Amino acid sequence: MDLKFKNKKISGILSILPSTIVKFEDEMAYYNFSAAKSLKLKMAMGYNTHRIAKNGQCSSDLCIHGLQYLFDNGLLGKEEIDALLFVSQSPDYFMPPTSNVIQGHFGLKSDMICLDINQGCAGFEIGLIQSFMLLEQESINKVVLMNADVLSPKVSKRDRNSNPLIGDAAAITIVEKSDIPSTIHANVKMDGSNALALTIPAGGFRLPCSPETAQMEEDAAGNFRSKDNLVMKGDDVFNFVMREVPPMIHHLLQIAEVHKEDVSWFMFHQPNKFMLNKLADAIKVPREKMPSNIVENFGNSSGATVPVNISYNLGESLLSSSAKICLAGFGVGLTWSSILMDIGNLNFNKTINF
Amino acid sequence: MKEKIIAILSELRPEFDFSQNINFIEEGMLDSFDVINLVTELESTFKVSIDGIDVLPENFSSIDSIENLLKKNGAK
Numbered sequence: 001m002d003l004k005f006k007n008k009k010i011s012g013i014l015s016i017l018p019s020t021i022v023k024f025e026d027e028m029a030y031y032n033f034s035a036a037k038s039l040k041l042k043m044a045m046g047y048n049t050h051r052i053a054k055n056g057q058c059s060s061d062l063c064i065h066g067l068q069y070l071f072d073n074g075l076l077g078k079e080e081i082d083a084l085l086f087v088s089q090s091p092d093y094f095m096p097p098t099s100n101v102i103q104g105h106f107g108l109k110s111d112m113i114c115l116d117i118n119q120g121c122a123g124f125e126i127g128l129i130q131s132f133m134l135l136e137q138e139s140i141n142k143v144v145l146m147n148a149d150v151l152s153p154k155v156s157k158r159d160r161n162s163n164p165l166i167g168d169a170a171a172i173t174i175v176e177k178s179d180i181p182s183t184i185h186a187n188v189k190m191d192g193s194n195a196l197a198l199t200i201p202a203g204g205f206r207l208p209c210s211p212e213t214a215q216m217e218e219d220a221a222g223n224f225r226s227k228d229n230l231v232m233k234g235d236d237v238f239n240f241v242m243r244e245v246p247p248m249i250h251h252l253l254q255i256a257e258v259h260k261e262d263v264s265w266f267m268f269h270q271p272n273k274f275m276l277n278k279l280a281d282a283i284k285v286p287r288e289k290m291p292s293n294i295v296e297n298f299g300n301s302s303g304a305t306v307p308v309n310i311s312y313n314l315g316e317s318l319l320s321s322s323a324k325i326c327l328a329g330f331g332v333g334l335t336w337s338s339i340l341m342d343i344g345n346l347n348f349n350k351t352i353n354f
Numbered sequence: 355m356k357e358k359i360i361a362i363l364s365e366l367r368p369e370f371d372f373s374q375n376i377n378f379i380e381e382g383m384l385d386s387f388d389v390i391n392l393v394t395e396l397e398s399t400f401k402v403s404i405d406g407i408d409v410l411p412e413n414f415s416s417i418d419s420i421e422n423l424l425k426k427n428g429a430k
Contacts, residue, residue, distance in 0.1 A: 040394075041391060044393075160387070161386075220382060221385040221386070221387070235411060238409065239409075274394075275406070278405075278406030281403055282407065
C-alpha cells in the first residue's frame with residue numbers, strides 16, 4: 001500500500017538506553033555451543049554488547065524518563081501534546097493502555113488522544129504513518145511518538161537465536177505539522193499468514209502462562225526456551241526480509257521519483273549485521289550508507305532501533321542541516337514498511353542513559 | 355572447488371563427514387547459524403559475494419548445491 005503525506009515533519013528524536021551493558025562473551029556460557037563457534041557467529045552477526053533494562057523496569061519507565069528529560073530541558077511543553085502514541089510489544093498491562101498510564105503520570109490535558117499500537121520491528125514506520133494521519137486533523141498539531149520495548153525478560157538466556165541480539169530501549173519522536181511544503185512517501189505491507197514466525201506463544205488469552213508453559217525445551221539447534229519466551233523462525237524471517245525488502249525500497253524510490261544516489265542515508269531496522277550487509281548489497285547501495293552498528297552496540301530494540309540508529313549515528317549533524325533519509329522496518333506481523341522523507345533542522349537528536 | 359568446500363565444512367562442523375552423499379540440512383549437520391558462518395567463509399575463500407536472496411537452506415544441502423551457488427555468484 002502506497003501512502004503520501006504533505007507538510008509534516010519530525011522535529012526531535014530522543015533515545016533512551018538502559019545503562020546496564022551486557023557483553024556477548026559474558027553470556028556465551030549459557031549457549032549449548034562451543035566458544036569458538038559462538039565467537040564466529042559474533043563476528044558474522046555483529047554481536048558485541050547489548051543494553052538490558054533493570055529488573056522490574058518497564059517500557060513505560062524508559063518513556064517517562066525521556067519525557068521528563070524533555071520537559072525539564074524545555075524541549076517539549078506538556079500543553080503542546082495533542083496525541084501520545086505508544087508503540088510496543090511490552091505494555092505495562094493488557095488494560096489500560098500504557099499511553100494512558102503515561103498521560104496520567106504527567107497529568108497531561110484530557111483534550112488529547114492516547115493510543116497504544118502493538119507493533120515490533122516496523123513500529124517506527126507504523127508509528128510515523130499513524131502520526132502523519134493524526135496530524136491531518138485541524139485540532140492535532142503535535143504528536144509524541146514513543147517506541148519502546150523491554151523484551152529481555154521474555155527471552156531465554158539459553159537461546160542463541162535471540163538472546164545475543166535483544167536490546168531494551170525507548171525513543172521519543174516529536175512529529176508535527178510543517179510550514180515548509182514537503183511530501184513524504186511511504187508504503188506498508190502485512191502478511192498475517194506468517195504471523196507466528198516471530199512470537200511469544202504463551203502469556204496472552206490464547207495460551208495463558210502456567211507451570212507447563214514455563215517448562216524449558218531444547219530445539220533441534222540446541223537452544224533452550226519455554227513457551228513463555230520469545231521464539232523466532234530465523235531462517236523464515238531472513239528469507240522474508242531478503243525477498244520483500246529490496247523490491248519495497250525500489251518501489252518507494254520509484255514512486256517518489258528519487259534516485260537512490262540522492263538518498264543520504266538508509267536507516268533500517270537492525271536484526272543483525274549480516275542481514276544489513278546483504279540488504280545493502282541487494283538494494284545496491286554502499287554499506288556505509290546503511291549503518292549496522294546499533295545491534296552491535298545496543299542490541300535490537302524492535303521499533304526503537306531505527307530512531308536509536310538516527311540519534312546515535314546522525315546526532316548533531318541533523319540539528320543544523322537536513323538529509324533525505326529512507327527508513328525501513330521489517331519483522332513481527334509479518335510487517336514491512338518504508339518511508340522516504342527529509343529529516344533535519346531538529347530541535348534535539350540525542351541518546352541518553354537511564 | 356569441491357575439496358575447498360569440504361575443508362570449510364569440516365572446519366565448521368568437525369564432527370560430521372561432509373564427503374557423504376546426504377542432505378546436510380535434513381540430517382541436521384548444518385543449522386541456520388552454520389549457514390551464516392559458511393556464507394562468510396565461502397565469500398572470503400572464493401572472493402565472491404553471495405546474494406542474500408540465495409541464502410536458502412536448499413542451496414547448502416550438498417557439496418554440489420554449494421558449488422552451484424558459488425558458480426552462480428561468480429566463483430571460478
